[in-house]
Structure formats: structure tokens, C-alpha cells
Amino acid sequence: MPILNHYPLLQRVTACIFILVLTCLSGCARLPVVGTLPAGVVVTRLTRVDPMSPFAWNPAGTKIALVSGTLQIYDPASDSSRPLGPAPSTLDWAFDGEHLAAAFPQGEDTTLRILNMDGEVLSEAGSSGHVTKLVWRSADELLIAAITAEKFSFGANIKGILYRWSGIGKPAATILSETTVRPFIAKWPVKSLDHTLTIALSPLGDEIVFSRLIDPPAFSPSLKIVLRHLESGAEKEAAKVGVASAGAVYSADGERILYGDGITASHWRDPWGERELATFPSPGRAAIALSPANRYALIDGRLYRDGSEVVVFPATCEGAFAPGGGRLLIRYDGNLYLVSGLHEAPLDSALPVDRGRLLTLRKLRSEGLISASDYQAAKERMFPQ
């Protein structure tokens, strides 16, 4: 129970027993909670889902794509589901909310599909390896992270690949990482190997932050958290973390990242200013969920508000905040729950005219043509608060 690591032993044991008792009493249909939910915050069980299956809010925050035997579109308002087709391993909504991109494992490889709301396949392509993440970059482009493992007697060659796919023709591949690992890593379960490649797209769509597996012969394997500008290919290493880390996510303004070190804590970091901004006592072994304005963070089952822990859910649960804020989906033990009543001021969005110049500045910074302080000064001049 890494979630409870920072509690004294007696409290840890008590909390575990409490969670166990609650789980037994609820007949697996209630989300165990340690702590008191803030006033107005309500947890509701929505529906059953497959364990470890993907789920995602649509952009309007009105429907949920989930997997319960098959891929389904669930409407929480009416508590009704519409089946869409076979179960994918990962999925993402298009910006228009009318299409879904999904990845379907086919042995060692994966089939990518774009579906409409009737479950019709509008486009299809193959990609090598297991797809670990799939995200729409724009209305016309999908980013797909995939991992391949070629095994040898002396270990394995593990490749992290970024595919860019417009939905037409073959996806274009870029190698993000290529690591020769020792035999004991080559024998890891597929899920554990897949866990070593995570990506997140910056809110401005210009960068990704991904994890790169390294396996130096005389040391323990680890991951590097790397930022990569998608147009220039310029990269910047932001941190080194344990292999249990579930990677990083971007802040709402795309200037900071939050990542788990996989060992003791999660960290808010300004990767360009190379400054640690805050830490949370959760190692970030499960994918981190951040609320739209970043007031809330769900890390390893712990819900934080303004940097302080609010309530503890089981460490293995995964979450997704609704795009409009205020609500959090949690998948735990074959059920999907809705945590509502999470108050958060809406985020100011940048004007489109500013966006182009901001993207230019960010690109220049990523290529090392301007320093972090040049960037900050220019940004302040361009966008006075």
C-alpha cells in the first residue's frame, strides 16, 4: 500500500483494515475512501467497466467512452450505454466530440481506428508494437505512443515509437527511445514494459513529455522524463525517475510538468527554469490526473487540492477530470465512479492571436535559441498581465 507510506505503521494498518472492511461490506460496488469528503463532494457509482480498461470524457464533459465487455458510450445523465464495437486498449475523443480514436492490439502489433458515434470505422491503419497512449493533437492529427520489444539471448531491444497519423495512409514513425536491456528486464511482463513508455501532450499541442527507458549495465534501470518539441524534434531531459513512475503530465499553461518519481514523491517542476516547485508525498505509480485549472490532482489514489491532501482512495484507482472541471471519474475494481462537487474556478484561455507568438517563443526555447529567462522576459512583454 504505497499510498499509506507516509503514515505511521499503526495508522497504516488501521487504514488498510478499514478499506478492506469497507470493500467487503460494499460488495465491491463502493469506492473506499479514507478521510472525510469535503462538504458538497459526492461519490456516485456510475457503471461497471473492465479492469484496467480505458475510459475518457468527451470534450463537452457529457458522455464517457468506456469499455465494459465492448467499447461503449455512456451517458451519466440517463445512466444509459450505447455499444460501439470491440474493446480497445486505449482511446481518445476527437476535439469535435463526434469521433473516437482507438487502438486494438493484434498480437505484437496494433490496429488504429477512427470511429464515428455509430461505431463505423472511418479510417484504419496498423502500427508496430503495443500502443500505450493515443491522443488527438488537433482535428487532423493523432499522436500514438507504441513500444516494441525484440528479444535476444542477451536481453532485448526496446523501442519507444511516436506515430503521427492524419487518419489517411500510414502513420509516420519517429523513434523516441531505443534501449538494449538486460535479460531480467526482457522477462518483465508486457504490462510492465508498456508502463515504461508514457507520453502527455502539452495543452498548446506543440510538445510532448515522455518517458525514456535506460538500462546502464552497472546500475538499476530507470526512466528519463524528456520534453520533445514536435516540430523541431528538440529534446530536453527534465528528470530521472524510477521505472515504476507512470510518467508526467503538463500544467494547464504548459509551462510546468507534474511527474511521479515512482519511489517516494511526485514533483511539480519547471523543466526550463530547472526548478522544483512543489512535491506531493505520492510516488506517481498510477497515471496522474490533473483538474483543468490544476487545483486538484489525483496521484496514486490520493486527491490533492491546492497542494494539500483532501481524501484518499485506493492507490490502484485511476482518474480523469471532466474537461469543464468540478467532476472526477475514478475507475476502481471494475467500477467507474463519479466524484462531483469539486469546486474550481474556470481557466482563462489564451486568445488565438497570442497563441501563434507564444508557440514561436516556445519553439525557440526548445531549440536552445533563447534561454528560459529570455523566454520569460519576452512572454511578459508580449502578454502583460
Next chain:
Amino acid sequence: MKKRIIMLTLALGVALSGACQATAEECIPCHREKTPAAVRQWEGSAHARAKVGCEKCHGSDHDKIVKGEAKVDMKVCGPCHQKALRDHKASRHGMGLHSGWGCTRNLSNRNPAECRFCHEEGSTAPLSGVQCGRFLKQSSEMGEIGCNYCHSVESSCASCHTNHYTDLKIVRDPNSCAKCHMGPDHPQWEMWQTSLHGTLNATIGIAGGPTCQTCHMPQGSHNVTFGITMSSGGSPYPAKQAEPARREMLGICSQCHAPEFARKELARGDAVRSQSLVILKEAEKIIWDLSDHGLLDPMPDQRPDHPLSGKQLVTDNQLLYEDTSHIERLFFKMKKYDYARTIKGAYHQNPAYTHWYGNAELKMDLVDIKAEASRLRERGGAHGAAGAEKKYTDPAAALEDALRALKNKVERGAISAEEYAKEKAKLLDGLKAGGK
């Protein structure tokens, strides 16, 4: 008793010296058939007269000699010719003209036999500190005949003296210098030959006109750098080094000429050198500017690595004439041939080499380089016209290009950190004012 010991020692000495002589005699009958020229040359040499036999230089390991592993280099000659070796080592001939360093062991088509160009057998230490990118681009065969036949002068007396002759007539003849000091890069022999010095020498003899050796190896010195005021690449030495050297050369000239006349002649050479260097630097600046903007075609990162500097642009003495862009190839000719001919022509008092083969070519090179630079700028880089169009109609791309050029400049020390910060801020202000 004492007498007996002396007699015994003398007898032993005679016996041993007889044994040594016998060694040379042992080789001769066979080698008179196998290598008749070598035997003939040795028999007429000062070495034979001094009873310096085969074994003294070649050793007694016949297998090693047959394999070509018993080279007679400076270490063999040095113990007997100490002053010559000392002078030679202090001179440019002895200071690392060997074209080795920069190991070829990782080159895919490298011939292991070429190790000996740079290393003593069994040693990983290079023989000299000199690096040569051009040498490292060549095949073993080309490296041997095209490079080291001249550059082996660093460690081989035979490079000038030949293998078995010892007649000083050979090395006192300018032809022995011409083997290397001719051709497009530094035609000192042709310059001398067609100068007044050469003409007088050819017609009247040594009393009328000096040879190479008269001025550069005075009184039989092996220090050929005597009186030289610039590097082999034509970069003037700092005053501290140049002034004493100039005094040395004036001393030589003054043996025939009025000192003031000699001073003026050499000062005129200095002026030509300075003027030519300005022209050369202008061309070099154009190339670096193109590189800063990524406009060379191909850029260093788009062509095979330079053997010594990898993907870095090179315009110093290590510049190549192959695997390079056209404009760099023009610069190679400008620097290695035309700049060298202009300044060396001036110092050797040869009007045609100074002007037509030198100065005129140098200036036409600059015209060519400027024209090629314009073409590259219009074209907008190695990625072709489509890329260029995109590059210059997109203000963000133009800004990026300008910042990249600026960064390249500060990284290679062409501008200061302060200038860089100022220019960068100016460019970023442009983005605020109206860029994308």
C-alpha cells in the same frame, strides 16, 4: 703483466673491428646482385670511406630488414650527426610536418599497414603533434606517395639526402627541395627558378645567384625555419617571434645587398601578405556567415565527418578539398594555392607568381565566392527552393534563422556575450512588434 693486458685488449679490439668489417663484407657479395644500386652508392659514399658498414645502420636482423621493419630513420643517423639532428629538430622540417596524427583505426576502409606512418611499432603514441585531415581522407597508397613522401622529412634524413649517397652535391641542389616545394600549393622552387636569383644562379652560378640553401640553410644549417616570420599556413608570427627572425633573414640578405634595400624588399612582402590576408579573411567570413544560417550545400552535418573535427565547419589549415561544399572548395583553392602563391611569390621576388598566379587569382576567388554566396542565399539552403520560399515568407522561421545564426556566431566567438544578448533582445522585440 701490464704490457700483456694492453696487448690482449688491443688484440681483442682488432678482432672485434675485423668482425664488424666482415659484416659489411658479408652483405656485399649477395647485395651486389640483389640491390646493386644500393651497394654502388654506398661504396662511393663517405660512410664506406669511414667504414660505416651495412649493419651499423640497418642492424643485423635480416628478417626484419626484408620485411621493411628496419627503417633507417633519424634515430639511426642522429648519434653520429648530432648537430644536424639538433638543427633539424628545431626547424619546421623537424617540428611535426609528418602528416599523421588523428588515428584512422576507426575508418572502415583503413589499411593496418598505415599505422607506421604515425606510430613506432608497438606504440600508440603518435610520432608528432601535427594533425592532418587531408591525409586521413586518403587511401594508404595515396597517403604514402602523395603525403608522406614529403612529410616523412620529419623523421627521415633520406627524404633529402637519399638512402645511400652521401654526396652533398645532391642536397645543395635546389632540385632536392623541388620534390616537395613545387606545385600549386607552394611553388617556391618555380618562384626561385624564374626570379632574378634563379636566373643568375642558372647563368653565372652560385657566386651570382643564391640557391634555396643559401638563404634558408645558411652555412649548412639544417634549420630551414631560419629567418621565417610566418607559419606554414601564412599566418604572421607575433612580433616577439617575428622580429628576431627578420633580423636573421636581413643578416643573410645583407651578405649581398645593402641592408636598407633588403629591409624594404622584405617589408614590401609583409605588406602584400597583410593585404592578401584581408582578402582571405573576407572570404572566410562569408563562409562562416553562410554556415551560421545553415546555407552551405551540403552543411557539415549533411556530409561525411571531417576526420578531425567531425561535423564542425573547418576553414583553418585542416580544411579539405573533398566532401565539402562548392564554396568551401573555392576557399580551399584561395587559401592553399592563391594566398600562398601571392605571399611566397612576393618574398621570393617573383612578379608573375605574386600577381598573376597569386593576387589576381586571389581576387577572382573572392568574386567567385561572393557569387556563390549570393546563389546560396537566394536558394535558401541545402533543402532546395521550396524550403527557401517557406523560410522567408514565414516571419517566425526568419526569426528562428536569425537567432540560430546569432547563436552560431557567439558560440564560435565571432561576437561577445553582450553583443549576443543585445541582438537577441532586438530580434525578440521584433516578434512582439508584429512577427507571427
